[in-house]
Amino acid sequence: MADLLVSDKSVFGELTGEQIDIVEPATGAVLGSTRLASPDDVAEAVTRSVVAQPKWADTAPAERAEVLLRAAQLIHDHEDEFVRWGIRECGGIAGKTTHEVHSSRGELLAAAGLATEPYGQLLPAAGRMSYGRRIPFGAVGVITPWNFPLVLAMRAVAPALALGNSVLLKPDHQTSVYGGALIARLFEEAGLPPGLLEVLPGKADAGQALVADPRVPMISFTGSTRAGKIVAATAAGHVKKVSLELGGNNATIVLADADPDQASSVGAWGSFLHQGQICLTTGRHLVHRRIADAYLDRLTARAAALRVGDPAEADTQIGPIINATQLATVDRIVRASADAGASIRTGGTYQDLFYAPTVLAGVTPSMPAFTDEIFGPVAPVTIFDTEEEAIALANSTSYGLTASVITADPFRGWKLAERLRAGMVHVNDSTINDDPAVPFGGVGASGNGGRYGGQANWEEFTQWQWVTVRDTPPAYPF
Template sequence: MADLLVSDKTVFGELTGDLVDVVEPATGAVLGSTRLASPDDVSHAVTRSVVAQPKWADTAPAERAEVLLRAARLIHDQEDEFVRWGIRECGAIAGKTTHEVHSSRGELIAAAGLATEPYGQLLPAAGRMSYGRRIPFGAVGVITPWNFPLVLAMRAVAPALALGNSVLLKPDHQTPVYGGALIARLFEEAGLPAGVLEVLPGKADAGHALVADPRVPMISFTGSTRAGRIVAATAAEHVKKVSLELGGNNATIVLADADPEAASSVGAWGSFLHQGQICLTTGRHLVHRKIAGEYLDRLAARAARLKVGDPTEADTQIGPIINATQLANVDRIVRASADAGAAIRAGGTYENLFYAPTVLADVTPDMPAFTDEIFGPVAPVTVFDTDDEAIALANSTAYGLTASVITAEPFRGWKLAERLRAGMVHVNDTTVNDDPAVPFGGVGASGNGGRYGGQANWEEFTQWQWVTVRDTPPDYPF
C-alpha cells in the first residue's frame, strides 16, 4: 500500500477534478498529490455502483461476511501503514491513530456478523403467507470528515456493504489517503467486486453531486452542523433518507463529592485528545463550586505538562490543528472569552498550527467558550452550586451528542444522567467514548436521530418490505 499518490492517477481511478497537494499539518511538507472527484466523476461512479449493487445483494450472506473478515485481517496485518498515514495526514499522535485503526477493524468484524443475522419476521395473516423483511437501499452515499476519517468511514461503509448495499464514499479532500485510498485498496485486496465500493475524495461540489443524485436513495453524513443542514436540505428536495451525525458541545458535570485528581484526568483526556478535534470532545467542564479551585489547579497543571509537537515523535501528546482557518477560529473563541472576563489558566498561545492546551476559568454561559463548538484543545470551566443548576447548564445548548457525570455516588450520577438531553451519557467516564456494538448518535443540532453500530445498523442501512403470498388470487367484488 505504499505508493498511493502520483501526479495524475491514483487508486481512485481516472478522476478529473482539481489536482491538490496532500499536506502534512505538522511540518507543511507535501506528502504527494492527487486528483479530486468532479461532479461528473461522481455521476459516473453512481452508474457503476447502481449496476454492481444487485449482484452484490444476491451474493450469499456468508460470502459478503467473508469479504469483511478478510478486510479485518488485512487492516491488522498492515496496521503500520494505516497508522503512518493517520499520523502524517491528520496530524494525530500515534496512540490516537492506533486506536482508530483497531476500532476500524472492530467495525469490520461487527459488520460481518450482521450479514448472517435474521432479517425479517412472519406477520399474522389468514389465507396467505405474510412477512416483513429488511432489504438494502441500493447505492448508499457516505460522506466523512478529516478528524477520524478511517473509523468514521468504516462504521458506515462496513455495515452498508454487509447488508447488501453498494457504497460511494466521499472522504474529505484533506485526508484522501487515510480516509479514502487506503480503504479502497483494503477492500480491493479483500476481494470486494468492482463497483461495489467507489471512493471519491472531493470538496463540497462532489458532496452535493452525490447527495443530489436521484439514484442514491440514502446518505450517511458525518461533519459539522452547518454542513449537515445543507446536506439535509438537499436530501429532502430529492426525498431520500439522510443520517446525520454532527457537532457537539458536550458537558462533563463534576459533582462536589468527586475526586479532583481523577476528575481532572477525565476532563483533560476529554478536552485535549486529538487537539480537541473530536465531535465527542468535552467542550464544557461544569464543576461544583466546592471543588472548582482544586479542579482548575489540577487541570491546568495537566495541560501545562502535555508535550506539543510533531506527532511522528513517540512522546508527543498534542499535535497540530488541521489547518490555519480552524486554528484562527479556536483562537478567536479563546480571545473573545478572555475579553469577556474568562481567565486563561494555561495555554492560550500557538505557534504555526500548534495550539497549546488551554484551560479557561470563570467561563459564563454567555461567552463563546461556553456557547460555541470549539474543535480545539480548550477546556472551559464553569462553576455551579446545585444539581438542578448543573443540569440546566448542561442542557442549555442546541447540541445533544454526549455528556458525562463524575461522582463518588454512581446511582446519583445515573439519576442525573437520565435528565441530560444527549444521545449518549457516561457516569464516571469521559464524553469521548465509542464502540462498534453501541447505538452511536445524538439529538438536536448533533444529529437527526440516526444511529450507527450494532443492531442500529439494520435501521440505518436497510428498509422494510412487506411481502404476501397466496395459493391463488382471491375473488374480489369487482
C-alpha cells in the same frame, strides 16, 4: 510486506477534478498529490455502483461476510501503514491513530456478523403468508470528515456493504489517503467486486452531486452541523433518507463528592485528545463550587504538562490543528471569552498550527467558549452550586451528542444522567467513548436521531419491505 498503496494504478480511477497537494499539517511537507472528484466523476461512479449492487445483494451472506473478514485481517497486517498515514495526514498522535485503526478493524468484524443475522419476521395473517423483511437501499452515499476519517468511514461502509448495499465514499479532500485511498485498496485486496465501493475524494461540489443524485436513495453524513443542514435540505428535496452525525458541545458535570484528581484526568482527556478536534470532545466542564479550585488547579497542571509537537515523535501528546482557518477559529473563541471576563489559566498561545492546551476559568453561559463548538484543545470551566443548576447548564445548548457525570455515588450519577438531553451519557467516564456494538448518535443539532453500530445498523442501512403470498388470487367485489 509491501504497502497497500504500492501499485501501478490509481485507486481512484481517472478523476477529472482539481489537482491538490497532500500536506502534512505538522510540518507543511507535501506528501504527494491527487486529483479530486468532479460532479461528472460522481455521476459516472453512481452509474457503476447502481449496476453492481443487485448482484452483490444476491450474493450469499457468508460470502459478503468473508470479504469483510479478509479486510479486517488486511488492516491488521498493514497496521503500520495505516498508522503512518493517520499521523502524517491527520496530525494525530500515535496513540490516537493506533486506536482508530484498531476500532476500524472492530467495525469490520462487527459488520461481518450482521451479514448472517435474521433479516425479517413472519407477520400474523389469515389465508396467506405475510412477512416483513429488511432489504438494502441500493447505492449508499457516505460523506466523512477529516478528524477520524478511517473509523468514521468504516462504521458506515462496513455495515452498508455487509447488508447488501453498494457504497460511494466521499472523504474530505484533506485526508484523501488515510480516509480514502487506503480504504479503496483495502477492499480491493479483500476481493470486493468492482463498482461496490467507489471512493471519491472531493470538496463540497462532489458532496453536493452525491447527495443530489436521485439514484442514491440514502446518505450517511458525518461533519459539522452547518454542513449537515445543507445536506439534509438537499436530501429532502429528493425525498431520500439521510443519517446525520454532527457536532457537539458536550458537558462533563463534576459533582461535589468527586475526587478532583480523578475528575481532572477525565476532563483533560475529554478536552485535549486529538487537540480537541472530535465531535465527542468535552467542550464544557461544569464543576461544583466546593471543589472548583482544586479541579482547576489539577486540570491546569495536566494541560501545562502536555507535550506539544510533531505527532510523528513518540512522546508527543498534542499535535497540530488541521489548518490555519480552524486555528483562527479556536483563537478567536479563546480571545473573545477572555475579553468577556474569562481567565486563561494556561495556554492561549500558538505557533504555526500548534495551539497550546488551554484552560479557561470563570466561563459564563454568555461567552463563546460556552456556547460554541470550539474544536480545539480548550477546556472551559463553569461553576455551579446545585444539581438543578448543573442540569440546566448542561442542557442549555442546541447540541445533544454526549455528556458525562463524575461522582463518588454512581447511582446518584445515573439518576442525574437520565435528565441530560444527549444521545449518549457516561457516568464516571469521559464524553469520548465509542464501540462498534453500540447505538452511536446524538439529538438536536448533533444529529437527526440516526444511529450507527450494532443492531442500529439494520435501521440505518436497510429498509422494511412487506411481502404477502396467496395460493390463488382472491375474488374481490369488483
